[in-house]
Amino acid sequence: MDSGLCLVSSPNHQNIVQNNFYDPSWLQKQRNVPMNFVWPKEYLVNANEEFQAPLIDLDGFLKGNEETTNNVAMLISKACSTHGFFQVINHGVDLSLIGEAYDQMDAFFKQPIDKKLIARKIKGSMWGYSGAHADRFSSKLPWKETLSFPFHDNNVFEPSVTNYFDSTLGEDFQQTGVAFQKYCEAMKKLGMKLMEILAISLGLDRFHFKSLFEDGCSIMRCNYYPSCQEPSVALGTGPHCDPTTLTILHQDQVGGLDVFADQKWQTVRPRSDAFVVNIGDTFTALSNGRYKSCLHRAVVNRYKERRSLAFFLCPKEDKMVRPSQDIVSRDGTKQYPDFTWSQLLQFTQNHYRADEATLQNFTKWLLSSKITNTLP
């Protein structure tokens, strides 16, 4: 795996990095981005068109209107079979909850680096603060800072997000924990409704996916993209398909999310009242390849910092991810081997940096490790 030290050795650069972390306030001032952050030309092709992400009104479906539900299912089926991206409005999430989440994430990211490092991600863990993933990778570093934490709702007495903030950042971030606990609860609720409509759209029982996801541990990630003086050579998040199941993303008004559809990069215009939803690799496998997990990336900006809130819905870690027998029989062949989310997560955290070919390479890895493990 691509890992290693990213220290810049010149003594004048003491402020660059502490414990292997770049200081974003120093990075932002650089006229030329450090080589570790430069992406090869083929990754940097501009997006010149706007992506017409289907805009789906969830109001009738959420209110239980049968006719609207069938329409929504049709729109979702079309979007997911072609590129896997759509936007939802009238999603039932209070806009003030989204605003509060941005305010709280600003409070965290605006702190000096030494304060942010209190929450730094420990090797092998998914959770915490990461600056450019410099602790994991040594080239093609993403021009971003992230704060990731777990959400699960299987113990009402111990809310996972408030617990995370209390135990990592203490009293100063208690309000942040409360705001994100509420935000994640709303995302999980929306995610479970989207799982219902996805099931309907595939001709399955509407609760087909319920047991796989209700006890799962989802990933909440705050993405903070500092402004960059040389945006044409850097990327905020490199091109990838999400390995997770379903992503519910809110982006601020700056813009920077690009989708690769119709053989070209296209921009997704921000809408404050909408969530961008996309199918991840795990759902591609669950749908036997019918629903696409589409390549996307985040570009950076010379003048403005940008923020996004990504909620990644994930299955219960040790449950088998396999398409319904119904779909496989209708399709005639099964496209992917059975796996657990825990195996795919482990692959992306320890063996392979998620990109456009994660699912394909994971499948190969899984099959070869099975063969190796069964050899006498």
Ligand SMILES: C=C1C[C@]23C[C@H]1CC[C@H]2[C@]1(C)CCC[C@@](C)(C(=O)O)[C@H]1[C@@H]3C(=O)O
């Ligand atoms: C399971 C995950 C791995 C990543 C976070 C979630 C879902 C998306 C993945 C990611 C964002 C894809 C691009 C590369 C990555 C390393 C990143 O830039 O953050 C990926 C995440 C990760 O491995 O931490």
Ligand SMILES: O=C(O)CCC(=O)C(=O)O
């Ligand atoms: O910030 C964005 O708009 C996209 C981020 C993303 O794709 C991710 O975190 O997986």
Ligand SMILES: [Fe+2]
């Ligand atoms: Fe993504």
